[in-house]
Amino acid sequence: MESMKLLEVKGISLDFGGHRALSDVTCHVSDGEILGLIGPNGAGKTCVLNCATMFYKPHLGQVFFQGKDITGYKTHQIADLGIARTFQNIELFSGLTVLENLMVGRHIRMKAGTTACSLYFGRARAEEIRHREVVEDIIDLLEMEAIRNKKVGSLPYGQRKRVDLGRALAMEPKLLLLDEPLAGMNVEEKEDMVRFVMDVYELKKTSIILVEHDMGVVMDLVHRLVVLDFGVKIADGPPERIKQDEGVIKAYLGSSAAEHGTKTL
Amino acid sequence: MNDLDTLPKIFLEHATKFGPHKIALREKDRGVWKSLTWLDYEEKVRCLSLFLVSMGFQPGDKVALLGENKPEVYWAELAAQAACGTAVGIFSDCGPGEVKFFINHADVSFIFAHDQEQVDKILEIKAETPQLKRVVYWDPRGLWNYKDPILLSIDHALEIGRQYGNEHPHLFEQLVAQGRSEDIAVIVFTSGTTGTPKAAMLSHKGLIVSAKSFAQIDDYQSTDNYLSFVPVAWITEQVIGIAGSIVSGFIVNFPESAETVTENIREIGARILFYSPRQWESINRMVQSKMLDSSWLKRTIYNLFLPVVYKAGDRNLAKKKQGVTLKVLHGLAQWLVFRGLRDNLGLSHLRDGYTAGSAVSPEIIRYFQAIGINIKQIYGSSEMGLVTAHRNRDIRPETSGQPIPGAEVKLSETGEILTRNEGMFVGYYKDEAASTKKFREGWYCSGDYGYIDEQGHLIVIDRMEDLRSLEGGKKFSPQYLEVRLRFSPYIKEVLVVGSEERDSACCLVNIDLDNVGRWAEAHRIAYTTFADLSQKDEILQLIKNEIQKVNSLVPEESRLKRFLNMAKELDADEAELTRTRKLRRAFLEQRYQNLIEALYSGQNEIEVETLVEYRDGRKGSLKRAIKVCALS
Numbered sequence: 001m002e003s004m005k006l007l008e009v010k011g012i013s014l015d016f017g018g019h020r021a022l023s024d025v026t027c028h029v030s031d032g033e034i035l036g037l038i039g040p041n042g043a044g045k046t047c048v049l050n051c052a053t054m055f056y057k058p059h060l061g062q063v064f065f066q067g068k069d070i071t072g073y074k075t076h077q078i079a080d081l082g083i084a085r086t087f088q089n090i091e092l093f094s095g096l097t098v099l100e101n102l103m104v105g106r107h108i109r110m111k112a113g114t115t116a117c118s119l120y121f122g123r124a125r126a127e128e129i130r131h132r133e134v135v136e137d138i139i140d141l142l143e144m145e146a147i148r149n150k151k152v153g154s155l156p157y158g159q160r161k162r163v164d165l166g167r168a169l170a171m172e173p174k175l176l177l178l179d180e181p182l183a184g185m186n187v188e189e190k191e192d193m194v195r196f197v198m199d200v201y202e203l204k205k206t207s208i209i210l211v212e213h214d215m216g217v218v219m220d221l222v223h224r225l226v227v228l229d230f231g232v233k234i235a236d237g238p239p240e241r242i243k244q245d246e247g248v249i250k251a252y253l254g255s256s257a258a259e260h261g262t263k264t265l
Numbered sequence: 266m267n268d269l270d271t272l273p274k275i276f277l278e279h280a281t282k283f284g285p286h287k288i289a290l291r292e293k294d295r296g297v298w299k300s301l302t303w304l305d306y307e308e309k310v311r312c313l314s315l316f317l318v319s320m321g322f323q324p325g326d327k328v329a330l331l332g333e334n335k336p337e338v339y340w341a342e343l344a345a346q347a348a349c350g351t352a353v354g355i356f357s358d359c360g361p362g363e364v365k366f367f368i369n370h371a372d373v374s375f376i377f378a379h380d381q382e383q384v385d386k387i388l389e390i391k392a393e394t395p396q397l398k399r400v401v402y403w404d405p406r407g408l409w410n411y412k413d414p415i416l417l418s419i420d421h422a423l424e425i426g427r428q429y430g431n432e433h434p435h436l437f438e439q440l441v442a443q444g445r446s447e448d449i450a451v452i453v454f455t456s457g458t459t460g461t462p463k464a465a466m467l468s469h470k471g472l473i474v475s476a477k478s479f480a481q482i483d484d485y486q487s488t489d490n491y492l493s494f495v496p497v498a499w500i501t502e503q504v505i506g507i508a509g510s511i512v513s514g515f516i517v518n519f520p521e522s523a524e525t526v527t528e529n530i531r532e533i534g535a536r537i538l539f540y541s542p543r544q545w546e547s548i549n550r551m552v553q554s555k556m557l558d559s560s561w562l563k564r565t566i567y568n569l570f571l572p573v574v575y576k577a578g579d580r581n582l583a584k585k586k587q588g589v590t591l592k593v594l595h596g597l598a599q600w601l602v603f604r605g606l607r608d609n610l611g612l613s614h615l616r617d618g619y620t621a622g623s624a625v626s627p628e629i630i631r632y633f634q635a636i637g638i639n640i641k642q643i644y645g646s647s648e649m650g651l652v653t654a655h656r657n658r659d660i661r662p663e664t665s666g667q668p669i670p671g672a673e674v675k676l677s678e679t680g681e682i683l684t685r686n687e688g689m690f691v692g693y694y695k696d697e698a699a700s701t702k703k704f705r706e707g708w709y710c711s712g713d714y715g716y717i718d719e720q721g722h723l724i725v726i727d728r729m730e731d732l733r734s735l736e737g738g739k740k741f742s743p744q745y746l747e748v749r750l751r752f753s754p755y756i757k758e759v760l761v762v763g764s765e766e767r768d769s770a771c772c773l774v775n776i777d778l779d780n781v782g783r784w785a786e787a788h789r790i791a792y793t794t795f796a797d798l799s800q801k802d803e804i805l806q807l808i809k810n811e812i813q814k815v816n817s818l819v820p821e822e823s824r825l826k827r828f829l830n831m832a833k834e835l836d837a838d839e840a841e842l843t844r845t846r847k848l849r850r851a852f853l854e855q856r857y858q859n860l861i862e863a864l865y866s867g868q869n870e871i872e873v874e875t876l877v878e879y880r881d882g883r884k885g886s887l888k889r890a891i892k893v894c895a896l897s
Contacts, residue, residue, distance in 0.1 A: 132296075136296045140295055145296075145521045146525050148296060
C-alpha cells in the first residue's frame with residue numbers, strides 16, 4: 001500500500017562550474033513519513049534540500065510537491081506551499097528576541113497590511129494575538145519559556161538550534177526539512193532535540209526529511225533512509241536493510257571493511 | 266464558625282462567598298497569566314473529587330501528588346480531602362525507587378502526576394505497586410501515544426467527574442460534610458537526614474490552626490499575592506500555601522517554570538513567598554557575583570552604600586533610632602541602589618519572605634533585611650509542624666523567633682528543644698512505636714539542640730546527634746560553622762568534621778562552580794572540569810581566605826585547621842544530600858572517610874578514586890589527586 005508522495009525530486013542534477021554535485025537523484029518522502037538523508041561529507045545531502053526548496057536551481061530534473069511541479073518556484077512561494085527548513089549554520093536574526101524570531105516565522109500566515117499592523121488596531125490586533133498564541137504553543141513545546149525575551153545573539157548554540165526549529169514550526173509546515181539539527185551538540189542537548197523532534201512528529205504528524213550524521217539517532221528515528229555518495233543515490237530503504245547494504249558500508253567505511261563483512265553501520 | 270472544621274468545608278464556604286468575583290489561583294502559561302476564580306476552582310475540585318469517588322475511592326484512601334507546583338496539585342489535594350481522603354506529597358525529582366517506596370509505604374491508590382517524566386517513573390514501578398488504581402497526568406506532552414489503561418488525562422478525569430456529578434447531585438456536598446477535623450488531611454514525609462523517611466500524618470485541625478496562626482501574625486489579606494514555589498511535599502507549603510490560601514483566601518500564583526521564577530515574581534509583585542535557605546543563599550550569591558561582573562561605577566556605588574544600609578538595618582533590627590546623617594544616607598542608598606536591586610530581584614512588593622527547613626546563616630537574614638527585604642525565619646519540621654516564627658519589627662538574625670499562637674517551646678535538661686503545638690502531627694503512618702518514642706510527658710522531642718534567649722526567641726544550634734566534641738571535651742557544632750561558611754559566594758556546600766579522637770575541626774568544601782568559575786575567568790585561570798578547577802592553587806587560596814574570615818568570628822578552639830576542595834559536587838541522586846538539600850552527615854563521613862583521614866594525617870595530597878553514579882544509572886570512577894590545605 002503506497003501512501004501519497006508529498007515531495008518528490010525526479011532525476012535532478014546540479015553542477016557547480018565543472019563539478020557535478022548531484023547527478024540524476026530521484027527520491028521522495030511520503031505523507032506522514034520521516035525520511036533520513038545520509039551520506040559521507042560532501043555527498044550532496046544539503047544540495048538535495050536546497051534544490052527541494054529552490055534555494056538552488058537544479059539544472060536537470062523536476063521537483064514535485066503534492067503532485068504539482070514546483071520546479072522554478074521562488075523560495076517564498078515554496079514557503080507558502082508549506083515547506084519549512086532549519087539550517088546547518090543557524091540563520092536567525094541575532095538582534096531580535098526568541099519571540100520575535102518565531103513571530104517572523106508566522107509572517108507568511110499574516111494577512112493584515114503594514115499600516116494596520118503599525119496601528120495595531122482591529123483585525124490586525126486580533127490577528128497578532130492569534131499568531132502569538134501559536135508561537136506560545138511552540139515555546140511551550142520546545143521548553144523555551146525562560147529564554148522567550150532574550151536576544152538570540154546572546155544564547156548558547158544548543159538553544160539557538162532550538163529557536164531555529166521553532167521558527168520552522170511557526171510556519172505550520174506540511175513538510176519539515178531538518179539540516180543537521182544535532183551537529184555540534186553535547187549528549188544532553190542531543191537528547192533534548194531528539195525528544196522535541198519526536199514530539200513534533202507525534203503531535204502534528206508532520207513529514208520530516210532529516211539530514212544527520214549521528215547514525216544512532218538516525219536509525220532510531222527514521223522510517224526510511226536515502227543514502228547519497230558523491231552526488232549519486234546509492235541506496236533507499238528501511239534502516240534495517242541499509243545497515244546491511246554493502247554499497248553503503250563501502251561508502252562509509254572503505255572497501256576492505258565491506259569485503260571482510262565484519263562491520264555494519 | 267465551629268462547623269468549618271476541615272479544609273474542604275472552609276474551601277466551600279469561601280467558594281460560595283467569593284464565587285466568580287475573586288481570583289483564587291493564577292498560573293503563567295503560554296506567556297500569559299491565566300486566572301481561576303473561586304467558582305472555577307470549586308468546579309475543578311468538585312469534578313476531581315467525584316472522579317475519585319466514581320473510581321472507587323474510599324474515605325481514608327491516599328492520593329499522591331507528584332509534580333511541580335501547579336494549580337492541578339492544589340485541585341488534587343483538595344479533591345482527595347473532600348472525599349475524606351489524604352494527600353501525599355512526593356518530591357518531583359525523586360527517582361523511581363524512591364517513588365515506589367513512598368507510594369507503597371503510604372498505600373497510595375491514586376496518583377496525580379505532572380508529565381511524561383513522572384508518568385515514566387510510575388510505569389516503571391507499576392508492577393510492584395498493585396494497590397495503584399489510576400494515574401492522572403495534566404501535561405500531555407509526549408504522552409499522546411501512551412496506551413496504558415491506568416493512565417488518563419486530567420481533562421478526561423474532570424469529564425468523568427462532571428458526569429458522575431450529574432448522576433449524583435449533592436454527593437459532593439454530602440462528602441464534604443462527612444469530613445471530621447481529626448481526619449488525616451496530609452501525609453508529609455520527613456526529609457530523612459537519618460535513615461529512611463517516615464510518614465508524618467497531619468490532621469485538618471492541625472493545619473487549620475497553624476494556618477490561622479500565621480494569618481494572624483502576619484495579617485494576611487485576601488488580596489495578597491502568594492507565590493507557590495516550594496514543593497507541596499514540604500510542611501511549609503502545606504501550612505502556608507495550601508491551608509493558608511484556603512483559610513485566608515489570598516491569591517496563589519504559580520510560576521511558569523523553575524527558571525522563570527524571578528521574572529514571574531516581579532510580574533505579579535508577590536507579597537508573600539517562601540524560599541528554602543538554599544534559595545535565599547543563591548540569590549545572595551547571584552547578587553554578589555553579578556556585582557563583581559558589573560561596571561566599575563556600579564560596583565563602587567554598591568560597595569559604598571552597602572555599609573550604610575547594613576548600619577541602618579542593624580539599628581533597625583536592634584530597635585535603635587537612626588541619626589539624621591544615617592537617615593539621609595540611607596535614603597540616598599535606597600534611591601540610588603537598593604530600590605533598583607529589589608526590583609531586579611522581583612522582590613520590591615514583598616512583605617513576608619520566609620525561610621525554614623534548615624539553618625540559615627544570620628548573615629543572610631542581616632543582608633536581606635539591610636537591603637530592605639523582609640525575610641523571616643520559621644522553625645519547624647514535618648512532625649512538629651511550624652512552631653516558631655519571627656514577628657515583624659522583632660527580627661533577630663541569629664534566632665528563629667518566638668512560638669506562634671498555639672505552640673509552646675521549652676528545653677530539656679540536656680538542652681534539647683521540646684515543643685507542644687496544636688498544629689503538630691498525629692503520628693507516623695503505620696509506625697505507632699516510632700511516634701510514641703518521640704514524646705516525653707506530652708512534649709515532642711525535636712532532637713535539636715538550642716536555647717531560648719531572654720526575650721523568648723528560640724535559637725537552634727544543631728541536631729543533638731550532630732553536636733560534636735573534640736579531644737578534651739570541647740563542644741562544637743558543625744552546622745554552626747557550615748551555615749556561616751556557605752555565606753561565601755564561592756562555597757556551595759561544606760561538610761565540617763571533627764570528633765573526640767581529633768584535636769581540631771576540619772572541613773570538606775564543595776566549591777560553587779558558577780561563581781568560582783567566573784572568578785577564575787576574571788583572573789585568567791584556565792580550567793577544564795569541576796575537579797580541575799577545584800584543585801587549582803589560586804582557588805585553594807581563594808577558599809582559604811573565605812574560611813579565614815569565618816574562623817576569625819568563632820572562638821579559638823572551634824576554628825577550622827585544615828580543609829580540602831572536593832573533586833565532585835555533592836548530589837541528592839547519590840543520596841549525599843536529602844531532597845531538601847540537607848547534608849546526610851553520617852553517610853558522607855563514611856563515604857569520604859579517606860579524605861577525612863587525609864585531613865588529619867598531615868599529608869599534603871591524597872590520591873582518590875571516587876565512584877560516581879550518572880543519571881542514567883551507569884557507574885564510573887574518577888581518579889585524581891586532592892590537595893590538603895592548612896589554615897593558620
